[in-house]
Structure formats: C-alpha cells, structure tokens
Amino acid sequence: MALGKILVVDDDENILEVIRMRLESADYEVLTAAREEEAIEAIRSQVFDLSIVDLQLAQTDGISLMEGLHLVLPEMPVIILTAYGSIESAVGAIKRGAYSYLTKPFDSQDLLLQIEKALENRRLTSEVKRLKGLLEERFDFANIVARSEKMTKVLDVVSQIARTESTVFVYGESGTGKELIAKAIHLSSDRKDKSFVAINCAALPETLLESKLFGHERGAFTGAVRSTKGLFTQAHEGTIFLDEIGDMSLSTQAKLLRVLQERNFYPLGSEKLMEVDVRMIVATNKDLEDLVKQGLFREDLFYRIHVIPLFLPPLREKKEDIPLLVEHFLKRFSQQMKKEVKGITPAAMQKLMLYDWPGNVRELENTIEYGVAMTQQDLITEELILQSKGVSSPGPLKSLKEARDDYEKSYLIHLLEICGGNISKAAKLAGKYRADLYDLLKKHNLNIADFKKPGEV
Numbered sequence: 001m002a003l004g005k006i007l008v009v010d011d012d013e014n015i016l017e018v019i020r021m022r023l024e025s026a027d028y029e030v031l032t033a034a035r036e037e038e039a040i041e042a043i044r045s046q047v048f049d050l051s052i053v054d055l056q057l058a059q060t061d062g063i064s065l066m067e068g069l070h071l072v073l074p075e076m077p078v079i080i081l082t083a084y085g086s087i088e089s090a091v092g093a094i095k096r097g098a099y100s101y102l103t104k105p106f107d108s109q110d111l112l113l114q115i116e117k118a119l120e121n122r123r124l125t126s127e128v129k130r131l132k133g134l135l136e137e138r139f140d141f142a143n144i145v146a147r148s149e150k151m152t153k154v155l156d157v158v159s160q161i162a163r164t165e166s167t168v169f170v171y172g173e174s175g176t177g178k179e180l181i182a183k184a185i186h187l188s189s190d191r192k193d194k195s196f197v198a199i200n201c202a203a204l205p206e207t208l209l210e211s212k213l214f215g216h217e218r219g220a221f222t223g224a225v226r227s228t229k230g231l232f233t234q235a236h237e238g239t240i241f242l243d244e245i246g247d248m249s250l251s252t253q254a255k256l257l258r259v260l261q262e263r264n265f266y267p268l269g270s271e272k273l274m275e276v277d278v279r280m281i282v283a284t285n286k287d288l289e290d291l292v293k294q295g296l297f298r299e300d301l302f303y304r305i306h307v308i309p310l311f312l313p314p315l316r317e318k319k320e321d322i323p324l325l326v327e328h329f330l331k332r333f334s335q336q337m338k339k340e341v342k343g344i345t346p347a348a349m350q351k352l353m354l355y356d357w358p359g360n361v362r363e364l365e366n367t368i369e370y371g372v373a374m375t376q377q378d379l380i381t382e383e384l385i386l387q388s389k390g391v392s393s394p395g396p397l398k399s400l401k402e403a404r405d406d407y408e409k410s411y412l413i414h415l416l417e418i419c420g421g422n423i424s425k426a427a428k429l430a431g432k433y434r435a436d437l438y439d440l441l442k443k444h445n446l447n448i449a450d451f452k453k454p455g456e457v
Contacts, residue, residue: 002029004049004119009039009065010081011058015104019052022108028115036060036068043072044217044227045272047236050118052111055082055089055101063093070097071226075125077118081106148318154181157310162188167260167305170283172312174436175362178283179241181312186239191279194238197231202247203433207268210252216268230267232259232276239279245305246286246297257301280305315357315364322352325361329368330380341372347382355389358404362431409444421452 006028008019016032023030031046033039036059042048051069055062066078077099082090090101099118102111161168162185170178179198186196201209215230231240242248248256259265264275282305291297315322326344334341344352348371357363370388371380389407419425427434441448 003027004115005029005031005047006115007031007033007039007042007048007051007069009033009036009051009057009062010054011035012054015054015081019111022111023115026112036065039065040068043069044270045274047233048073048076049122050099050115051076051078052115053078053080055080055093063089063096063098066093066098067096072229075122077122079111079114079118147324148313148321150313150318151321154310154312155184157308158184159188161185161308161310163190164308165279167279167307168281168310169306169308170281170310170312171285172283173285173314173360175360176312176314177361178312179243181310182239182241182281182283185281186241186279189239189279191238195235196239196241197235198241198243199231200243200433200435201252202244203435206249206252209248210255211268213252214255214265214267215270215274217270227267232265232278233274235278236276237278239281242280242282244284244286245282246284246288246291250296250298253298253301257298257304260301260304315360319353322364323349325364326352326368329365330372333369333372337372339372339375340378341375341380342378344371344380344385345382348380348385351382351385356404366431405444408440409446412440412444412446416446416448416451419451421448421450423448 006023008016008030010016011034020030020032031042033042053062053066062080080090080093080098080101081104082101083104100114102114168185170181172178183196186192199212213230213232215228215233218227255265264273266273288297288302292299292302330341367388371384374384415426415430423434427437
C-alpha cells in the first residue's frame with residue numbers, strides 16, 4: 001500500500017521524471033503535471049496527500065497555483081521547489097500557506113525527509129482536530145442512558161453492527177437521538193479514524209442538497225463561483241449520515257442509488273466520475289413504505305437502504321430512563337452555567353414522569369436547561385418545570401393534542417423573544433434546523449418580524 005498520494009508540478013519534464021521515479025521507489029503514488037491546467041484538473045478529480053510545486057512555471061507562478069490548489073484541498077501541504085536566487089520568494093510562499101521549500105538542485109534524501117515530515121505533520125494536525133471534535137461525543141456515548149430494556153436492546157444491536165459495512169436505517173421520532181446513535185456506530189466501527197459527515201436532507205432545497213452531497217463545478221448553477229467537493233467526497237473512507245431521507249427529491253434519490261450501487265457519482269456540472277468509499281447511515285421519522293406506495297420514494301432505493309433497520313423508542317415508551325437523563329443533563333448544564341444545582345424536587349420529577357414528551361429526549365434536555373438557568377436555589381422545582389412548558393398552574397386537564405400545541409406555541413414565543421426574532425440563534429438554541437423552525441412558526445401563525453428588536457433586520 002502506498003505511503004501517500006503526491007502531485008508533482010513542474011514545467012521541466014526531466015525534473016518531473018526524476019522526482020516521479022524517486023518517489024515511486026520510496027512507495028509513494030505519484031501523478032505529475034507540466035502545466036497549471038493539468039494540476040487543477042487533477043486536484044478536482046482526485047484527493048492528494050501532498051503536492052510539490054515549482055516556484056517558476058512557464059504560464060504562472062507556483063504561489064498562485066498553490067493557492068488555487070488550496071481552494072480545493074485547503075489542508076494539503078505544499079512543498080515549493082525554487083532556484084537558489086529565489087529563496088526570498090520561497091519564504092514568501094511559506095507565509096502564504098506553503099509547508100516548506102527546497103532549492104534546486106536538491107538531494108533526494110532531503111526531499112523524502114521533507115515529504116515525510118509534511119505528511120506526519122498533517123496526520124498530527126488532523127488527529128488533533130478529530131480528537132477535539134470527538135472528545136465531547138465520546139463522553140456522550142459513554143453516558144448513553146440504557147437502563148430501559150428497549151434502549152439496552154438498541155445498544156446491543158449497535159455493538160453487533162458497528163464493524164460491518166452494511167447500510168443502517170435508523171427509525172425514530174424527532175428528538176430520539178438518531179444522529180447520536182449514528183455517531184456511536186461510526187465511533188465503534190473500523191472507520192472511526194476517518195470523517196463522520198452528517199446532513200439533514202429536509203433542511204435544504206433540491207439543488208443545494210445535491211451540491212452539498214455531490215459537489216459542483218464552477219458555473220454549474222447561479223452562485224457557483226468555484227468548484228467545491230461534496231460531503232460524499234469529504235466522507236471518503238468514513239461514514240455519511242443522511243437524516244430525514246424521506247424528504248429527498250426523486251432526482252436526488254436516483255443519484256444516491258447510484259452511489260450505493262456503483263460507489264461513484266458525477267458532481268453537478270462535471271463529466272468527471274468521482275469514486276468514493278463510504279459507510280452510509282440514514283434516518284427518518286416518516287413511514288417510507290407509505291411514501292413508496294404514494295410514488296414519493298423510490299422502491300429500489302428503499303430496499304437498498306433498508307438493510308439493517310434500527311428502531312429508536314420514543315421517551316414515553318422508556319420513562320425509566322428519565323431520572324438518569326435528568327441527572328446527566330443536570331451535571332452538564334450546571335457545569336456549563338457554573339451553578340451548583342444538586343437535583344430536582346420530588347414533585348418536579350413527578351411532573352416529568354407524567355408528561356408525554358412529544359419532543360422526546362431533546363425536549364427533556366431543553367426543559368432541564370431551562371430549569372438550571374432559571375432556578376435561584378440548588379434544586380429545580382415543580383413551578384420551573386411548569387414554566388418551561390408555558391403553564392402557570394395545573395388548571396383543567398386538556399387533551400394531549402391541545403397541551404402539546406399550547407406548549408409548542410408558548411415555547412416558540414418565548415424562544416423568539418429571547419433571540420429577538422433572529423431565526424439562526426433560535427434554531428441553534430432550540431436544537432432544530434431552520435427549515436423545521438419555519439414550519440413550526442407557520443403552524444402556529446407566528447411572524448418573526450413581530451419579535452425583532454428595533455434597528456435589527
């Protein structure tokens with residue numbers, strides 16, 4: 001197996017051949033380019049670990065080319081080759097993003113040492129970023145509440161399927177933790193050292209979703225000012241999680257089916273076929289079989305993704321997990337807010353246990369966050385739990401649907417008041433996608449403009 005894939009750019013064919021032979025003998029995979037256009041074409045269709053670029057090219061300078069390469073692969077280290085008299089320019093290249101430079105004529109061992117150091121530095125940098133991103137996730141996974149029999153069974157299945165390459169289909173209502181389970185599968189798999197990429201298919205219009213998933217070439221559509229690699233390319237050798245797949249258009253479904261069958265696709269506006277190796281996890285809260293019958297979801301795609309189904313129970317069906325979840329959220333939010341909240345009163349816990357939780361674990365999390373933020377004591381009281389639901393006193397018993405709608409509307413009003421009508425802040429605070437929040441506002445006939453502060457747009 002090659003130690004890495006390297007792109008070498010120099011307008012001197014003899015130098016290209018010498019470098020190619022030396023690097024290949026050292027077990028590197030090498031692609032050479034004598035012109036800028038060849039280098040740009042190569043970087044758009046393939047992923048390289050490192051690039052070696054001559055500072056003085058016939059049609060352009062190496063620094064400009066390096067910046068063009070970094071527009072596509074920002075983290076790829078670039079080594080600049082320069083004549084002795086151009087060292088000052090080479091130092092300038094480092095300031096503008098080059099990893100290092102070598103002066104011609106150079107010793108082959110020096111070149112190999114520079115490459116080895118550059119690749120090791122990139123690996124370390126990537127590892128640091130990966131660990132920072134996964135540290136909190138690993139902590140959460142270690143504390144996934146599984147006292148209930150239903151959740152215990154779910155985690156047993158996760159442990160069995162994690163190391164397989166099969167597509168996983170996660171069913172569950174909104175707020176049940178579908179992405180959390182997807183990440184747990186990834187982190188327990190052989191792909192854990194590679195990228196985990198997630199996207200909500202319902203949050204983007206069709207064209208933008210296709211561009212996000214598959215990438216696009218410059219000029220592929222209005223606003224496409226430069227070529228961009230899609231999420232499938234970013235997830236190469238890792239895992240991609242497609243949430244709310246039931247909202248994907250039929251044309252995008254056709255492209256997705258090709259990726260599953262052929263492991264390749266065409267970016268928007270491109271005739272270059274991209275090869276990918278990804279593990280796919282999909283999720284929905286919709287009845288896909290019913291969508292298939294209605295002609296809204298491809299039957300062939302349904303059977304392709306429905307390999308290992310995983311059903312996440314709603315919170316109302318695993319209420320024995322509520323006390324543990326409450327304890328977990330109390331610790332987290334107390335630490336974040338630097339408050340010493342020891343627990344909740346028995347009456348408050350009773351309210352939590354009796355409530356039906358239409359928003360599931362996410363709603364419980366928001367309720368505890370509200371309680372920790374608002375309490376002036378070291379305990380969360382029943383009154384705070386009721387306030388978090390927009391209820392001042394128990395009052396006459398309402399139907400479940402009325403209670404849900406009342407809470408939902410009062411929560412949205414409170415949320416928009418806090419955020420001053422800023423939909424991005426509101427979506428982030430609520431843990432919802434912007435598209436989902438807009439749907440809720442439309443449902444309750446709420447206008448964002450009514451909540452904006454004077455002078456804001």
